[in-house]
Amino acid sequence: TAEAAAALAGATRCTLLLLGRSAPPAEEPAWLAGLCDEGSIKRGILQHEFGAPAGAPGTTTHKPAPAEIEAAYRRIMGGREIRFNLSRIESAGARVLYRAVDVRDAAALRGVLNGVVAAHGPVRVIIHGAGVLHDRRIEDKSVGQFDDVFDTKVGGLRALLQVVDAAALRHLVLFSSVSGRFGRQGQVDYAMANEALNKVARRFAAMHPECRTTAINWGPWDGGMVTPALKREFERLGISLIGRAEGAAAMLREMQIADGAVEVVLGSGFGREASGRRLDERHEGVSAQAGKARRHEGGQRTQQRLTVASGTACEADTAIERQLSTSSAFVCELSVERFPFLTSHVIGGRPVLPVAVMLEWLAQAAGDAHSGMAFFGIDNLRVLKGVILRDKSYPVRVDVKATRGDGGTVLVDLALRGGSPNRPVLHARATAVLQPTIDPPADGVAAGWFESQREWRDGRSLYRDVLFHGPHFQAIERVAPCSDRGLWARLRKAPSPREWMRNPTRTRWITDPSAIDAALQMGIVWCHERLGEPSLPSFIARFRQYRVAWPRDGVTAALEVRKSARHQLVADVAFLDARGEPIAQAEGIEWTVDASLRAAFTGAQAGGGAV
Numbered sequence: 151t152a153e154a155a156a157a158l159a160g161a162t163r164c165t166l167l168l169l170g171r172s173a174p175p176a177e178e179p180a181w182l183a184g185l186c187d188e189g190s191i192k193r194g195i196l197q198h199e200f201g202a203p204a205g206a207p208g209t210t211t212h213k214p215a216p217a218e219i220e221a222a223y224r225r226i227m228g229g230r231e232i233r234f235n236l237s238r239i240e241s242a243g244a245r246v247l248y249r250a251v252d253v254r255d256a257a258a259l260r261g262v263l264n265g266v267v268a269a270h271g272p273v274r275v276i277i278h279g280a281g282v283l284h285d286r287r288i289e290d291k292s293v294g295q296f297d298d299v300f301d302t303k304v305g306g307l308r309a310l311l312q313v314v315d316a317a318a319l320r321h322l323v324l325f326s327s328v329s330g331r332f333g334r335q336g337q338v339d340y341a342m343a344n345e346a347l348n349k350v351a352r353r354f355a356a357m358h359p360e361c362r363t364t365a366i367n368w369g370p371w372d373g374g375m376v377t378p379a380l381k382r383e384f385e386r387l388g389i390s391l392i393g394r395a396e397g398a399a400a401m402l403r404e405m406q407i408a409d410g411a412v413e414v415v416l417g418s419g420f421g422r423e424a425s426g427r428r429l430d431e432r433h434e435g436v437s438a439q440a441g442k443a444r445r446h447e448g449g450q451r452t453q454q455r456l457t458v459a460s461g462t463a464c465e466a467d468t469a470i471e472r473q474l475s476t477s478s479a480f481v482c483e484l485s486v487e488r489f490p491f492l493t494s495h496v497i498g499g500r501p502v503l504p505v506a507v508m509l510e511w512l513a514q515a516a517g518d519a520h521s522g523m524a525f526f527g528i529d530n531l532r533v534l535k536g537v538i539l540r541d542k543s544y545p546v547r548v549d550v551k552a553t554r555g556d557g558g559t560v561l562v563d564l565a566l567r568g569g570s571p572n573r574p575v576l577h578a579r580a581t582a583v584l585q586p587t588i589d590p591p592a593d594g595v596a597a598g599w600f601e602s603q604r605e606w607r608d609g610r611s612l613y614r615d616v617l618f619h620g621p622h623f624q625a626i627e628r629v630a631p632c633s634d635r636g637l638w639a640r641l642r643k644a645p646s647p648r649e650w651m652r653n654p655t656r657t658r659w660i661t662d663p664s665a666i667d668a669a670l671q672m673g674i675v676w677c678h679e680r681l682g683e684p685s686l687p688s689f690i691a692r693f694r695q696y697r698v699a700w701p702r703d704g705v706t707a708a709l710e711v712r713k714s715a716r717h718q719l720v721a722d723v724a725f726l727d728a729r730g731e732p733i734a735q736a737e738g739i740e741w742t743v744d745a746s747l748r749a750a751f752t753g754a755q756a757g758g759g760a761v
């Protein structure tokens with residue numbers, strides 16, 4: 151952190167306030183002058199702070215414990231480090247202040263900052279680098295140690311954001327770690343803390359677009375926390391250390407990328423398992439996200455060399471690789487074995503990923519990238535190319551392209567892609583809408599045209615005569631007759647994810663893919679009965695969900711036609727509970743009406759673009 155502060159000072163000549171728990175360094179006593187090596191300093195401590203060795207004439211007989219000598223030594227070295235950093239920052243032309251405060255203590259922090267802000271103006275930049283380690287296995291770790299590691303990072307950031315005027319901030323830089331991304335033995339607390347910083351950074355960035363926020367997941371530096379023993383371990387693993395000057399320059403550069411990624415991974419050689427297999431060779435799981443994240447939105451590799459301030463590229467074993475972290479928020483390998491529900495969604499003889507499941511996975515990706523925010527809806531979900539399982543398996547991922555804030559709402563631009571990393575295929579795109587809490591619909595849901603005197607019929611005949619959907623998606627329980635205005639139906643809720651897929655990543659759905667798919671089927675039924683042609687959905691203009699969970703006993707859905715033409719149906723669907731209260735609403739759903747789909751529905755030819 152000191153290296154980064156010095157680089158910032160050199161680049162901007164700003165006023166820097168350094169915070170740490172250590173007391174401000176006092177002048178060193180005369181006896182310390184000229185002493186540098188550990189042995190002579192410790193001998194000096196023994197003699198001057200505790201008296202000469204026991205038995206020496208004219209001295210005390212107190213024999214200090216080794217820990218006491220060690221603590222005194224650390225205090226001296228800490229003081230020297232602070233003095234050294236203060237003087238080199240000053241000599242870089244910046245004004246520098248040091249205050250002793252525990253960053254977790256919001257009240258004390260406020261006391262310190264109030265005085266400094268009154269004298270020097272608002273805080274424009276935060277570099278949150280406070281961190282401590284208590285590496286050990288979970289069973290050997292005490293709660294106190296866990297809290298110390300976790301709270302220094304997360305509690306410290308919370309206190310900083312409480313105390314500082316966020317609107318005045320122009321840069322928020324969080325020193326996170328590759329440990330949060332790849333994990334590391336003995337660092338469960340440290341990994342959690344760093345990943346929490348990553349996610350708080352994303353949220354803060356969305357809420358404060360005027361502030362360049364970045365969580366840098368550093369690989370190991372040559373210094374600071376990295377002890378000689380750790381250095382040897384990294385060498386063994388083939389992980390190069392980040393040179394101090396290079397790291398500091400990389401931070402400055404990251405701060406200057408105005409629309410850069412919020413989470414970045416900077417370092418070299420990490421992401422390699424002990425076996426030598428790269429993590430990005432895996433297709434599933436959290437670790438894979440980082441590997442996948444090497445990919446840019448456009449699909450090109452972004453493992454670019456950073457150029458340091460001098461303009462030369464970081465070279466050889468100190469090269470810093472830059473990865474846009476977690477740009478792929480959802481990654482899976484699509485196969486019938488893993489996702490048996492695909493056997494119930496076969497078009498043209500091949501399993502096709504239903505739009506309703508796409509919607510669920512887009513919601514999941516947006517939520518995973520912004521933990522703490524609730525899923526409120528999706529805008530402009532466009533299927534550009536159906537996800538068709540032509541081989542045994544097919545990799546699919548959801549990339550977070552951009553995140554914007556709009557009041558308390560976070561808008562997340564998403565792209566659902568598939569195929570090999572070298573030749574990615576864009577299948578769908580959408581913008582997810584997240585909010586801190588879910589609001590009920592402002593004007594209610596318009597679904598008052600139900601003609602209750604009409605006869606309902608059993609939905610089963612639809613799956614025999616009209617729809618291609620297999621058992622997983624046979625969710626239209628009952629249906630009212632079609633009218634020019636639309637169609638009503640009673641829909642079943644989806645069973646738990648475990649019943650639809652092997653090893654699901656969630657225990658419950660965010661949306662209800664069964665009910666939503668059935669609503670899309672209602673459009674197919676309407677086109678069949680009123681236009682005499684088959685159809686498939688390809689676009690949802692706006693989907694809003696007003697509950698965290700859909701009712702267990704299913705929903706009633708009202709499809710209301712907005713526009714129908716030879717080749718297209720546009721309709722809205724309202725989802726209501728047993729009391730007629732709104733659960734969700736989809737507006738501007740488009741179905742492509744195409745006679746050629748008739749053969750595909752019966753499995754005679756391959757499916758087309760819409761699904």
Ligand SMILES: NC(=O)c1ccc[n+]([C@@H]2O[C@H](COP(=O)([O-])OP(=O)(O)OC[C@H]3O[C@@H](n4cnc5c(N)ncnc54)[C@H](OP(=O)(O)O)[C@@H]3O)[C@@H](O)[C@H]2O)c1
Pocket residue numbers: 151152169170171172251252253254278279280281282302306325326327328367368369370371372373374375376
């Ligand atoms: N070094 C690396 O290889 C590496 C790699 C990845 C990430 N990082 C991250 O980068 C940051 C800096 O690492 P570093 O290597 O420079 O570590 P370091 O030399 O141990 O410095 C950590 C700093 O945090 C301060 N600190 C700790 N607890 C504090 C608290 N409660 N309140 C105020 N200040 C506190 C310490 O000052 P006092 O002792 O005076 O409080 C110290 O100045 C850490 O967050 C670390 O997780 C480092």
